[in-house]
Amino acid sequence: MSIRFFTREAFRSISRNAVPSFAALASVLVTLLVLGVFIPIVQATTGAANDVRGQVIVNVYMKSDATAADAQRVRTQLTAIDGVKSVQYVSKGTSYAQERRKNPAAYDLLGSNPLPDTLRVTPKNPDNALALVSAIQPQTPGGGRTTIDPSIDSVGSSKDNTDKILTATRVVKLTTGLLAALLIIASVLLISNTIRLSVFSRRREIQVMKLVGATDGFIRWPFVLEAVILGALGAILAILLLGVMKVALVDPLVNDFALLSAPSTISFGLLVAVLLAAGIAVSAIGSAISMRRFLQV
Amino acid sequence: MAATEKELRLRDSQLAQRKDAAAASERPGDPANAIECRGVTKRYDSSKAGLSGTTFTIRRGEFVFLVGPTGSGKSTLMRLLIKELEPDQGRILVAGRDLGDLTHKQLPFYRRNLGVVFQDFKLLPDRTVYENVAYALQVTGSSRADIREKVPDILRLTGLATKLHHYPDQLSGGEQQRVSIARAFVNAPPLLLADEPTGNLDPETSIGIMQLLYRINRTGTTVLVATHDSAMVDRMRRRVLELAEGVIVRDELDGQYAPTDMSTAEFGALLREPSPEPQRVAKKPDAGDDFDEAFRD
Numbered sequence: 001m002s003i004r005f006f007t008r009e010a011f012r013s014i015s016r017n018a019v020p021s022f023a024a025l026a027s028v029l030v031t032l033l034v035l036g037v038f039i040p041i042v043q044a045t046t047g048a049a050n051d052v053r054g055q056v057i058v059n060v061y062m063k064s065d066a067t068a069a070d071a072q073r074v075r076t077q078l079t080a081i082d083g084v085k086s087v088q089y090v091s092k093g094t095s096y097a098q099e100r101r102k103n104p105a106a107y108d109l110l111g112s113n114p115l116p117d118t119l120r121v122t123p124k125n126p127d128n129a130l131a132l133v134s135a136i137q138p139q140t141p142g143g144g145r146t147t148i149d150p151s152i153d154s155v156g157s158s159k160d161n162t163d164k165i166l167t168a169t170r171v172v173k174l175t176t177g178l179l180a181a182l183l184i185i186a187s188v189l190l191i192s193n194t195i196r197l198s199v200f201s202r203r204r205e206i207q208v209m210k211l212v213g214a215t216d217g218f219i220r221w222p223f224v225l226e227a228v229i230l231g232a233l234g235a236i237l238a239i240l241l242l243g244v245m246k247v248a249l250v251d252p253l254v255n256d257f258a259l260l261s262a263p264s265t266i267s268f269g270l271l272v273a274v275l276l277a278a279g280i281a282v283s284a285i286g287s288a289i290s291m292r293r294f295l296q297v
Numbered sequence: 298m299a300a301t302e303k304e305l306r307l308r309d310s311q312l313a314q315r316k317d318a319a320a321a322s323e324r325p326g327d328p329a330n331a332i333e334c335r336g337v338t339k340r341y342d343s344s345k346a347g348l349s350g351t352t353f354t355i356r357r358g359e360f361v362f363l364v365g366p367t368g369s370g371k372s373t374l375m376r377l378l379i380k381e382l383e384p385d386q387g388r389i390l391v392a393g394r395d396l397g398d399l400t401h402k403q404l405p406f407y408r409r410n411l412g413v414v415f416q417d418f419k420l421l422p423d424r425t426v427y428e429n430v431a432y433a434l435q436v437t438g439s440s441r442a443d444i445r446e447k448v449p450d451i452l453r454l455t456g457l458a459t460k461l462h463h464y465p466d467q468l469s470g471g472e473q474q475r476v477s478i479a480r481a482f483v484n485a486p487p488l489l490l491a492d493e494p495t496g497n498l499d500p501e502t503s504i505g506i507m508q509l510l511y512r513i514n515r516t517g518t519t520v521l522v523a524t525h526d527s528a529m530v531d532r533m534r535r536r537v538l539e540l541a542e543g544v545i546v547r548d549e550l551d552g553q554y555a556p557t558d559m560s561t562a563e564f565g566a567l568l569r570e571p572s573p574e575p576q577r578v579a580k581k582p583d584a585g586d587d588f589d590e591a592f593r594d
Contacts, residue, residue: 209432
């Protein structure tokens with residue numbers, strides 16, 4: 001039978017079953033609206049957490065008598081260590097100039113430059129920062145610590161701070177991830193349950209169709225098409241509302257809040273596509289699955 | 298030793314009987330028989346209601362009543378015939394084809410050759426009279442022109458020409474049953490099954506429905522009507538199968554039939570006459586339960 005027939009059937013049953021249809025549409029609309037707000041929030045939060053984690057570095061301080069050649073040698077050694085992303089050399093003079101700019105009065109009092117040459121080691125994975133510290137300062141058999149090069153004075157292992165940053169960002173990422181997963185599960189359940197209810201309220205109709213000799217496909221397609229139409233309508237309404245919210249609320253604030261302008265958030269076009277696809281797919285699959293039971297007779 | 302010999306002979310004869318029965322159930326179906334039931338048994342878990350070893354044959358073009366009190370297995374037989382249920386034992390052949398051989402895929406096509414009428418009409422509530430009847434044709438992939446030609450015809454035949462665009466809830470019970478008969482007959486099926494078609498209707502309306510079924514039978518369609526209204530059945534003087542607790546207790550002989558070339562009006566008049574005495578195959582002893590005993594002098 002033709003698609004035209006199925007479409008006509010689908011639209012007829014939407015208009016004749018206005019209340020269940022509206023319920024299905026509303027559940028798609030509401031859940032996608034919440035998802036549409038929540039997905040960028042999760043991404044911005046995760047992005048911010050990653051930014052913070054990206055700032056975890058290991059400072060390797062050279063002895064005050066170390067030469068530029070020493071620094072170069074140590075740098076090569078550090079770069080060779082597994083898990084090191086990059087090593088940046090900051091000379092005494094550069095450090096002094098930087099610090100002095102922050103606090104000129106204090107550095108004027110000092111008179112001379114007390115700062116050592118520094119190598120800033122960025123780990124590939126922030127979680128490995130502490131392991132990296134141990135790699136640069138291997139343990140001696142006696143229990144103390146030595147360094148991989150005699151010209152290294154100490155390693156800036158602000159263990160507490162690194163730990164705090166890593167734990168805090170991990171908790172933030174986990175929480176938002178978990179919330180997102182729960183929200184997606186809740187949305188799928190809500191939409192598919194509403195669709196199930198509307199199929200269930202018409203199980204007698206399905207039975208009658210079977211009795212007059214309708215094939216499973218002939219019964220199923222109008223129902224699935226109906227769910228697709230409702231899912232798409234709900235998604236489009238949700239997207240329109242999200243668009244209004246974006247233009248009215250988010251866009252004016254982008255320049256003032258770093259979180260909103262985080263480059264890692266999903267583009268609006270992709271978000272629209274994801275929501276539309278999700279709305280349609282969940283309703284259609286929910287409808288096809290809940291019909292299966294009634295088609296068995 | 299004589300006893301042993303006797304036992305052996307008994308066992309031989311039992312074996313022979315069983316072989317006969319097996320041969321009978323494997324006999325190929327005769328397409329001249331509209332319905333053939335061979336030792337059909339169906340039991341439900343909780344109660345006795347069902348069929349036990351029912352065997353009968355209905356020839357093409359017959360008008361047969363199936364009577365019996367509630368729980369005697371009438372509806373079970375009907376549901377077996379539309380293959381909503383599967384028999385536990387035995388075979389059911391419709392037009393020479395074994396229903397047990399039908400796959401789930403073939404089932405809709407089998408049902409298209411079957412007109413089915415129920416006590417509760419089973420109309421699609423969100424469709425008009427016209428659309429309800431048209432649905433049975435749409436299911437078979439009929440063209441629009443075909444539908445536009447056949448549906449008004451059949452609705453005129455059933456006396457519903459003025460109610461085309463009414464919805465089922467705007468019709469009386471008798472009218473709804475006419476719609477359901479029109480839907481059952483619009484495909485011109487060779488077999489029409491009616492399960493308590495007059496169960497919800499008053500006597501005069503019931504006669505109208507029976508007349509309609511008779512008219513359909515006169516076109517050559519085999520009609521099987523299950524009913525508990527045995528008074529009307531006895532007046533109609535057609536073949537009667539009576540079920541009691543899943544066993545056939547009455548199968549009235551051909552000689553008892555009224556002439557088959559009656560007009561519908563004559564048939565209606567027959568229905569309004571007083572009924573002759575039914576002839577049961579084996580009269581069951583009038584058991585009379587404790588309740589009856591209590592009222593006996």
